[in-house]
Structures are given as C-alpha cells and as structure tokens.
Amino acid sequence: MSTQSEMHLYAPGHSGCPGCAPSLTLITVLDALGKDIIVVNATGCMEINSSQYPNSAWRVPYIHSLFENAAAVASGISAALRAKGNDHTTVVVIAGDGATYDIGFGALSGMMERNDDVLYICYDNELYANTGVQKSGATPFGANTNTTQVGSKHRGKEGDRKALIEIAAAHGIPYAAQSNIAFIHDVRAKVKKAQGMRGSRVINIFAPCALGAGFDGSQSIKVARLAAQTRMCPMFEVENGEYKLSVNVAPAQKKPVLEYLSLQQRFKHFTPDDVSKVQMKADKYWNHLMKLCGLPTDEQVAAQEKK
Amino acid sequence: MALTTINNSAAIALAASYCKVDVVASYPITPSTPITHELDKLYVNGGFPKFIPVEAEFSAISSLLGASAAGARTFSATCGQGLMLMHEALFSTAGLRLPVVMAVANRAISSPLNIWNDEQDSMCQRDSGWIQLYCKNGQEAVDTVIQAFKIAEKAMLPAMVCLDGFYLTHSVGQVDIPDRDKVAAFLPPYKNPCVLDPQNPLTVGAYAVPADYQDFREDLSADLEASARTIEEVGKEFGKAFGREYGLVEYHNCKDADRVIVTLGSVYNTIELVADALRAKGEKVGVAHLRSFRPFPAADLRANLGGKHVLVVERDISPGAVPPVYAELSEALAGTGSTVSVAAGLLGGREAKRQAFESLFERMKQGKVKGWFCSKEKKL
Numbered sequence: 001m002s003t004q005s006e007m008h009l010y011a012p013g014h015s016g017c018p019g020c021a022p023s024l025t026l027i028t029v030l031d032a033l034g035k036d037i038i039v040v041n042a043t044g045c046m047e048i049n050s051s052q053y054p055n056s057a058w059r060v061p062y063i064h065s066l067f068e069n070a071a072a073v074a075s076g077i078s079a080a081l082r083a084k085g086n087d088h089t090t091v092v093v094i095a096g097d098g099a100t101y102d103i104g105f106g107a108l109s110g111m112m113e114r115n116d117d118v119l120y121i122c123y124d125n126e127l128y129a130n131t132g133v134q135k136s137g138a139t140p141f142g143a144n145t146n147t148t149q150v151g152s153k154h155r156g157k158e159g160d161r162k163a164l165i166e167i168a169a170a171h172g173i174p175y176a177a178q179s180n181i182a183f184i185h186d187v188r189a190k191v192k193k194a195q196g197m198r199g200s201r202v203i204n205i206f207a208p209c210a211l212g213a214g215f216d217g218s219q220s221i222k223v224a225r226l227a228a229q230t231r232m233c234p235m236f237e238v239e240n241g242e243y244k245l246s247v248n249v250a251p252a253q254k255k256p257v258l259e260y261l262s263l264q265q266r267f268k269h270f271t272p273d274d275v276s277k278v279q280m281k282a283d284k285y286w287n288h289l290m291k292l293c294g295l296p297t298d299e300q301v302a303a304q305e306k307k
Numbered sequence: 308m309a310l311t312t313i314n315n316s317a318a319i320a321l322a323a324s325y326c327k328v329d330v331v332a333s334y335p336i337t338p339s340t341p342i343t344h345e346l347d348k349l350y351v352n353g354g355f356p357k358f359i360p361v362e363a364e365f366s367a368i369s370s371l372l373g374a375s376a377a378g379a380r381t382f383s384a385t386c387g388q389g390l391m392l393m394h395e396a397l398f399s400t401a402g403l404r405l406p407v408v409m410a411v412a413n414r415a416i417s418s419p420l421n422i423w424n425d426e427q428d429s430m431c432q433r434d435s436g437w438i439q440l441y442c443k444n445g446q447e448a449v450d451t452v453i454q455a456f457k458i459a460e461k462a463m464l465p466a467m468v469c470l471d472g473f474y475l476t477h478s479v480g481q482v483d484i485p486d487r488d489k490v491a492a493f494l495p496p497y498k499n500p501c502v503l504d505p506q507n508p509l510t511v512g513a514y515a516v517p518a519d520y521q522d523f524r525e526d527l528s529a530d531l532e533a534s535a536r537t538i539e540e541v542g543k544e545f546g547k548a549f550g551r552e553y554g555l556v557e558y559h560n561c562k563d564a565d566r567v568i569v570t571l572g573s574v575y576n577t578i579e580l581v582a583d584a585l586r587a588k589g590e591k592v593g594v595a596h597l598r599s600f601r602p603f604p605a606a607d608l609r610a611n612l613g614g615k616h617v618l619v620v621e622r623d624i625s626p627g628a629v630p631p632v633y634a635e636l637s638e639a640l641a642g643t644g645s646t647v648s649v650a651a652g653l654l655g656g657r658e659a660k661r662q663a664f665e666s667l668f669e670r671m672k673q674g675k676v677k678g679w680f681c682s683k684e685k686k687l
Contacts, residue, residue, distance in 0.1 A: 038503045040373065053519050056510035061503040063376050064512035065399045069369035075359060076330060076370030077503065080379035083329040083356035089505055107369065110362030 009035065014049045014057040019217020021207035021224060022046055022123040025181045026094065029121055029205070032191040035060060037090045038081075040074040042099035043067035045130040045209075046123065068103040070095045071111040074118040082117065090195050093120040098128045100204075101137030101162050108202075112171035115199040121191070122202070125209035126161065133212040137162045140232065141281060142274055143266045145212075150269045160281065166292075168202040169238035175201040177237035179246070182206075182225035186235060186246055206233045214265020226260040231282040234289055243292040257282050308550060310481040315445030315470070318482045319384075319410055320345035322452045324354040325490040329379035332359040332367040334389060337422045338472035339412035342384035364389035368396040368407070375405040376511055378502040380456065383407070386472055387414030390428045394435070397465070401436025401527060403512055406459035406497070410452065412472040413572065415655035423656025424472045426572060430600075430623035430631055436527050438466035438534055439601040441571040445475055445482050447598075450551055453490055457541045460497050462534040464527075469600075471573040473656075485549050493548050535602045555604035557596040558611055560586060564593030566671045567612055568664070569636065570620040571597045574653065578620065581664040592668050597632065605639035613643030616671050620664075620680060622653045652680030 009030035016023030026046060030037075041047045041064045050057035051064060065073050070093045078091040100108060100122040111118055127145055128134040134147040138161050144150045148157040168176040174197050177190045187205060194201040208224050210217040227233040228247060231254055235246035257279045261267040270278070287297040296304065311318075319342055323331070331350065333343040350358035357374075361367045364385050371381040385393065390411055400407055411429050415421040429439055438458060442448040448470045459466040470476065485493075501509055515523055539554055546552025559579055561567050568578050575596045582594045595612065597604075617640060621632045628634070633649035640647055650667055653659055659681050670676050 035508075036505045038377065038505065048514065051510055051513040053513040053515045056513060058510050059508060061505055061508045062510045062512075063373065063403075063503060064514070065369065065372055065403065066395060069365065069396055069399075072361065072366035072369035073373035073376075075361075075366070076332065076373030076375075076379075076381075077377040079330045079332075079357040079359055079370065080374035080377035080381075083374075083379055084377075106363060107366045110366055113362065114359070116359075 009059045010050070011057045011059055013055070016049045017211055017217060019210045019220040021181050021209070021220040022096070022125055023049065025123045025187070025205050025207045028181065028184055028187050029094070029191050030060065032188045033090060033092060033195055036088060037092050038077055039063070040070045040077065040091065040093045042070035042093070042095035042104060044096040044099055046094060046096065048130060067099055069107055070099060071104055071107040071118070071120060074120070075111050075114070075116040078117045091118045093118060095120070095122055096129070097122055097124040097126060097138035098136045101164055109171065112168060112173050112200045112202070115173060117198055118200055119194050120200065120202045122164070122204045123207045124204050125207055125212060127209060127212045129209045129212045138164070142270060142278060144269060145266065155269060164204050165202065165236070165238065169241065171200070172241070173200040173202065174198070175237070175239055177203045178206070178233065178235050179203055180206040180224050180228050180233065180235055182221045182228065183235065183247060190237060214268070215263050219263060223260070223263055226255065226263070229255045230257045230260040231286040232257060232260050234286060236289060236293065243289070245289070245293045245295060308483045311484055312479060313482050313484070314341065314477070314479045315448055315482065316341035316476050317345045318445060318449045318484055319452055320349055321484055322449045323382045324349045325485065325487045326453055326456045326494055327380060327491065328355050328382045330357040330359065330371065330374040330381050331355065331383060332361050332370045333383050334361050334364045334367050334385065336364070336386055336389040338414060338476045339384040339386040339389070339410065341476055342410055342412065346384070364392045365396060368393040368400060371407045372396065372400045372403060372405050375407050376403065376499065376503050378497070378499050380497040381407045382409065384410040384412065386412040387416055387422070387428045390432060391416060394432065397432055397435040397437060400465045402523065404463040405465060406456070406463055407465040408452065408455045408459055409465070409467050410448070411467045411469045412476045413469055414472040421655035424474055425622035425654045425656070426469070427623045427654070429467060429469045432467070433601060433631060436464065436531060437601060438462065438464055438531065438538070440466065440468055440538070440599055441597065442468065442470045442475065443573050443575040443596055445478065445480050446551070448475060449482055449484065450545060450549065450553065453485060453494065454541045454545050454553065457494050458534065458537050461537045461541070462530060464531060464534060469572070474573045489548060493545070532602050535599065535604055538599055553598065555599040555607050556611070557598060559594045561593035561595055561611060563591055564615060565591045566616045566618070566668055567593040567595055568618050568620055568667065569595045569597055569612070571600060571632070572622070574620060574622065574659070577659070577661060578664050581661050581668065585665070585668055590668070600632070603635050603639070605635070608636065608639045609643060612645065613640055614645055616646040616648065618648035618650060618667060618671055618676060620650050620667070622651070624651055624654070646675050648676035650676060650678065650680035652682055657681055
C-alpha cells in the first residue's frame with residue numbers, strides 16, 4: 001500500500017530544516033516532472049540534506065559531482081542519452097543560487113549558448129546557506145550576510161542581485177521563467193511547460209531560507225508570497241523571447257516592500273532611507289519588466305487613471 | 308599491417324572513433340588542438356554521435372563524466388592549462404569511478420606562459436586517481452588510446468593517454484591504424500553497472516561522512532593499484548590481436564646493464580639511440596620507458612632494475628622537494644643496493660642533444676647524480 005509520502009519522488013527523511021522552502025520546491029518540482037528524469041544536483045544544502053551515504057531521498061536517478069559543474073554534467077548526460085537514442089528522458093539540474101548565479105555561471109552560460117537539451121532549475125534562497133550564510137549573486141541590495149556584514153563603514157550588500165532570468169533569456173533559449181514556491185500552481189505549470197519543450201530551459205524558483213534570512217520557519221511561504229506581492233521578486237516567463245507577466249499584481253494593489261523586509265533579520269539594520277531606496281529599486285525593476293512585457297508602467301497607469 | 312603516412316593527432320582521433328566513442332567534449336588549447344580539430348572533422352562526417360564544443364576544459368571533463376555516468380563511451384583531448392583547469396573534476400571523475408579516456412598532449416604550465424613540451428601538467432594530476440599511460444611515439448599513442456578504453460572500463464577508472472605536445476601531436480609519420488572491425492572485436496561495448504537510468508533509479512555521488520569517506524578512498528587506491536594487472540593483460544591481448552605487445556615498463560638492454568636511464572615520453576627515443584651507441588662500444592647501459600606512471604609499477608621496476616644504478620630523466624619538478632618519478636623510483640628500489648640518480652629539466656620545450664645523454668651515462672660511472680638537467684646555471 002502506498003502512502004502519500006511514498007508517492008513523492010523526493011522522499012521524506014531528508015534533513016531539511018523545519019520550514020525549508022527549497023525542500024518544498026524539490027518535492028513540488030519532482031512530482032510535477034515524474035519519473036522519467038535524471039537529476040543532476042550541484043553541491044549545496046539540497047545535496048547535503050538528501051544524499052548522505054548510504055541513504056538517499058531521491059527516487060529518481062541522481063548524480064552529484066561538484067559545486068560548479070552541474071550544467072556541464074547535465075549537458076553530457078543529455079548528449080549521452082540522445083546519442084544512445086533516448087529522446088524522452090528529461091535531464092534536470094537542481095542547483096542553488098550560489099551554484100547558478102556565481103560559481104557555475106560559466107558552465108550554465110555555455111550550456112545555454114549551445115542550447116543543450118537540459119531543464120535547469122535554480123532554487124533561489126538569495127544566499128549561500130550550506131556554508132553558513134554568505135552573500136551570493138542573488139542576494140538583494142542591503143542584505144546582511146557573513147560576507148556583507150553591517151559595520152560602521154559598510155552596511156550590508158552593496159550591489160543588486162543579478163537579473164538571472166533576463167540573462168538566461170538573452171541567450172536566446174526557448175524558455176526562461178521566474179517562479180516562487182508560494183505559488184505552487186505556478187511552479188507546477190512552468191515546470192510542466194518547460195518539460196514539454198526541447199533545448200535549454202531555465203526556471204528560477206524563489207524559495208527563501210528561514211535560517212539564512214532570519215525568520216521563523218513557519219513564515220517561509222508568507223515571506224515568499226510577499227516577495228512577489230511587493231515586487232521584490234516579480235514572476236514572469238520568457239517564451240521564445242517573448243516576456244509575459246505571470247501573476248499580475250496591479251500597481252494599485254502592490255504591497256510596500258517594508259512588509260517584506262520587516263519580517264527578516266537580514267534587513268533589521270535598515271533605516272527609513274534604506275527602505276525607500278529598496279522601494280525605488282523594486283518599482284524601477286517592475287516598470288522595466290512592464291516594458292519588456294508590453295504592459296503599462298506605473299506612470300502610464302497613473303496617467304490612465306487621471307483620464 | 309598497413310602503414311599510413313598520417314599526422315599523429317589525426318591517427319589518435321581516428322583510433323578514438325574506431326573505439327565507437329559516443330560523446331566527445333573538447334576545448335581548444337595548444338598543442339592538443341589538432342586532436343580536437345580531427346575529432347570534430349570526424350563528428351561532422353558522422354564518425355561518432357555527439358561532439359560538445361564546450362566553453363572551457365572544466366566543462367569538457369564535467370560533461371564527459373556526466374555522459375559516462377549515463378552509459379556513453381567518452382573521449383577528450385587537452386593539455387597544460389586545460390588539464391590544470393580540469394583538476395578538481397579529474398578527482399571527481401575518478402571518485403565516481405567513470406572510465407573517461409583523454410589524450411593529454413603534455414605541455415608546460417604557467418607562469419610564465421609556455422606552450423611547449425614537458426610533463427608538468429600530467430605529473431601534477433598524479434594523485435587524481437586516473438590511470439596515466441605515457442607514449443614514446445605516434446604508434447604507441449594510437450595503440451594506447453584503444454587499450455585505454457578497455458583498461459579503463461575494466462577497472463572502472465578514468466585514463467589519460469599522455470603524449471608529448473608538438474613532438475608527437477604535430478608530427479607526421481608512418482602509423483599502422485588498426486582495422487576498424489578488429490578494434491570492435493578487441494573492445495567490447497561499454498557497460499556502466501551504475502548507469503543513470505529512470506527504469507532503475509540510483510544515487511551516484513552521495514557524500515560520505517568520516518565513518519565512510521576513507522573506505523571509498525581506500526577502494527579507489529586499491530583498484531588503481533590492481534589495474535596494473537589489467538594494463539598488462541590488455542597489453543598482451545593487444546599484442547595477440549595487432550602484433551604489438553605492451554606492458555607497464557619497456558626495458559631495452561636492461562638485463563645485464565649496470566647503468567640504466569629511466570624516462571617517460573618521446574625523449575626516450577634519443578636516449579635509446581645514445582645507449583645503443585654506447586653498447587656498441589662495449590658499455591653495459593640500458594634504457595627503460597615508464598609507460599605506466601599510474602599505477603606506479605614499483606614491483607616490476609624492483610624486479611628488473613634492482614641493484615643497478617638507475618637514473619631518471621624527468622621533465623617535471625616539485626618545487627621545494629625532489630621530482631616525483633625520482634621519489635617514487637627511489638622508494639621502489641630501496642634496499643636492493645641500487646643507486647638512484649635524477650636529472651630533472653628539459654622544461655617548456657628546452658631540448659637536449661645526444662651528447663647531453665652521453666654525458667649523463669658517463670657521469671653515472673662516478674656515482675650518484677642529482678640535479679637540474681640542461682640548466683644554464685649548473686650543468687649536469
């Protein structure tokens with residue numbers, strides 16, 4: 001007799017923290033993809049949580065080699081499968097933002113440039129969690145991490161996060177999308193859509209780390225949802241070069257970034273000035289995205305309302 | 308046997324395609340580029356199914372380890388900085404027990420930049436868990452590529468076929484390219500027992516805590532050591548099939564010799580000429596070619612060279628310590644009454660004339676020799 005838990009392809013018994021959003025992401029992604037897949041995992045929390053010899057939480061074929069080579073390993077597996085006449089198995093990379101935005105970025109870019117037949121999924125918790133909370137290329141402006149600490153001369157991360165999905169889309173790949181684990185239907189829909197396509201497909205799934213960002217594990221989904229609602233991490237997809245907004249939060253209904261920031265210890269040092277700086281950045285990025293999607297910007301909406 | 312006049316790089320690529328490689332990934336770097344070009348030329352004409360023109364050597368080896376785990380026979384060519392960039396993934400390939408085969412066109416390492424030949428690049432990968440076989444000419448390189456697949460797949464360990472950059476990669480000579488069908492008969496299809504397969508899901512590359520980790524490293528070490536027998540067996544089988552037999556070490560006039568020079572790679576050819584000339588004058592000298600550096604054939608060397616004065620000519624260094632072949636040979640011959648000497652140098656394409664080797668044999672008469680070879684400062 002099979003229980004609900006036995007039906008998950010990412011099995012219970014892994015050692016994710018209570019409220020671990022990346023673990024929930026893995027369960028959701030694998031169940032959406034089904035059994036005909038091969039997973040390539042980059043070094044990181046999800047690898048350490050799931051594969052301590054002689055145990056494994058993976059009910060699908062799984063390989064882990066190194067931190068920075070998951071995209072290249074996947075390119076090779078895909079080449080091998082196609083060379084052997086297998087044209088159905090989906091090769092899936094599962095990597096965190098450190099492996100994706102930073103150390104494995106060259107391999108990912110190469111994979112996308114060649115349009116290798118790989119579905120690349122980044123669970124993005126905006127920091128290096130496994131090594132004890134350091135900044136990554138996905139860490140947002142101002143965040144306090146162990147390599148962007150708050151002191152008398154410097155106050156948190158000084159740059160912005162990389163626009164990974166735009167960078168991916170700029171490679172001309174068939175599909176690139178930003179999703180968010182708070183919107184499970186969106187994760188499933190994007191993963192399934194991507195699985196039905198061929199070539200390089202990249203999905204970045206926002207999945208915050210309670211421990212690293214400094215909030216209670218019971219709040220993970222709330223924090224994730226607010227990231228979308230406050231424009232801190234808007235959801236969209238780029239299909240064959242065409243940008244589409246995924247969850248349309250109308251400008252008038254947007255929530256202020258403070259609602260998102262104030263839940264997390266990593267922004268505790270923010271002054272009202274910092275908060276307005278982040279608000280401006282979020283609005284600016286939103287409007288940039290609206291232009292890409294062919295949708296009205298805040299300014300255009302306001303002008304429309306005046307009429 | 309039919310000799311073909313061919314560039315060695317083209318011959319090596321052809322040999323790999325006769326081995327029915329499924330996936331090749333390679334990145335341009337001098338002097339292994341001609342092998343890469345020839346592989347691509349074969350690929351675009353249907354010689355094998357997949358060629359991945361990667362964005363860096365690190366991805367070349369990484370994609371091949373993935374392909375190998377998915378059941379494909381894999382091949383690459385690189386050298387020098389390319390091999391250095393692969394360093395971390397070389398260890399992972401061996402640790403995951405994936406029989407990737409790679410031609411290494413031995414080249415100096417930066418800095419300063421130098422594209423010419425020595426063997427520092429592969430020597431500093433000696434602890435990676437790869438089998439390392441060195442070739443002294445193009446024929447050996449072709450034959451060793453074919454054997455390397457069989458050895459690697461029996462041992463479930465990756466293998467490097469090392470050949471001197473430029474001297475061997477860019478030279479044209481007479482090579483017997485083994486018959487394609489005979490190669491197919493010699494080399495059974497690759498079967499990875501832990502293949503990534505959705506029908507039989509396995510976890511490959513689990514991490515190991517202190518209670519388990521060392522066991523994996525002990526297994527790897529024992530299996531690499533045991534691959535010496537496989538190298539010998541495959542070398543004999545190859546001899547039966549193609550008329551050229553191979554072993555771990557090639558000994559030339561060593562039995563009655565009192566002085567022997569041991570070396571790796573194409574420099575052997577010059578030393579053999581010198582030794583033969585000295586033999587003709589009645590000197591009891593021999594030469595040995597260390598074909599297998601990993602596994603290191605300590606017992607074989609001890610049995611054949613024990614008690615003699617043995618000098619290593621090696622083209623690699625270990626700054627702050629003695630060079631590696633000398634260190635390992637010294638350990639192998641310890642207690643046999645041997646004197647072990649070393650002449651290290653010929654780095655970054657520096658060449659030695661026959662007289663330099665004659666002088667080495669002469670110096671050996673007076674006892675132990677140890678130092679830089681062909682140095683501007685202190686001449687050996």
